[in-house]
Amino acid sequence: MAHNDIQTKRNAVKSRNPWLALLLSLAAPGLGQVYNGQWKKGIGFYLAELALALFMLLFWADFAAMLLCVSILLGYNLFVAGEAFASARKLSEYTLKQYNQWWVYLLCLIVSLVSGLVFEEVVKSRFFMAYQVPSASMLPTIREGDHFMVEVLEPEDELRRGEIVIFSLPATRELDFVKRIVGLPGETVEIRDRQVLVNGVPLEETYAVHTKEGMIPVRDVFGPVVLGGDEYFLMGDNREDSYDSRWLGAVPRARIKGRAGYVYFPGDTGASDWTERLGAPLR
Secondary structure, three states, X not given: OHHHHHHHHHHHEEOOOHHHHHHHHHHOOOHHHHHOOOHHHHHHHHHHHHHHHXXXXXXXXXXXXXXXXXXXXXXXXXXXXXXXXXXXXXXXOEEOOOOOOHHHHHHHHHHHHHHHHHHHHHHXXXXXXXXXXXXXXXXXXXXXXXXXXXXXXXXXXXXXXXXXXXXXXXXXXOOEEEEEEXXXXXXXXXXXXXXXXXXXXXXXXXXXXXXXXOOOEOOOEEEEEEOOOOEEEEEOOEHHHOOOHHHHOOXXXXXXXXXXXXXXXXXXXXXXXXXXXXXXXXX
């Protein structure tokens, strides 16, 4: 009987593997601390990361600030993992707790994964969305393959002429488009020989380019159309290669989801101006 008690005690006392503690905390912040028997510290580290990530979302509208926030979060994760590693090295003799079970670790990983997915959905629905451009319709402002950040708009947010926005229409099966605001609610928009006129006045468009010869109705000669009280006329900068309000019609304000912010990863990795375009604001 005494022999069995001694054997049971030996099985319950085990050292903690520092590298396993580190890997667990890298997989889910705080999990390495749970593995080390410090569950309160682990939960604290986990909740602190969530709070820190939510707070940093306030600064993502700026590329440099976004990079700084990502760096801080990465540094925080490394710190938590390093703390788990250092604590495990000190536990040469550790009495296993009831929660030192593989299924508890798995549950923590699942909670971390699910909360990460929920956090991502909250970010996309309330703060920012990331897009990649599949076409050349916004050349030269946005190049094909560019990854750019979009600020999610609230219904009451004001939109201005010249801003680049994201929108979708039911007829396009919720496919998102990126275009520039040309006409505002209540205005009359017309195109004569590729020149856009708003209320009869030619619009100065330094961003627009024309890449094809020959005049085509609708594309180069359009309107006039009078926009409704909540409608916007949107066009691509590459006027001969853009499927926009000339074909789709005016876009209701409720269908405009976000405002383009900056290119966070240019798609033309071999271009000579790639570094100059990294973080470039979309104007």
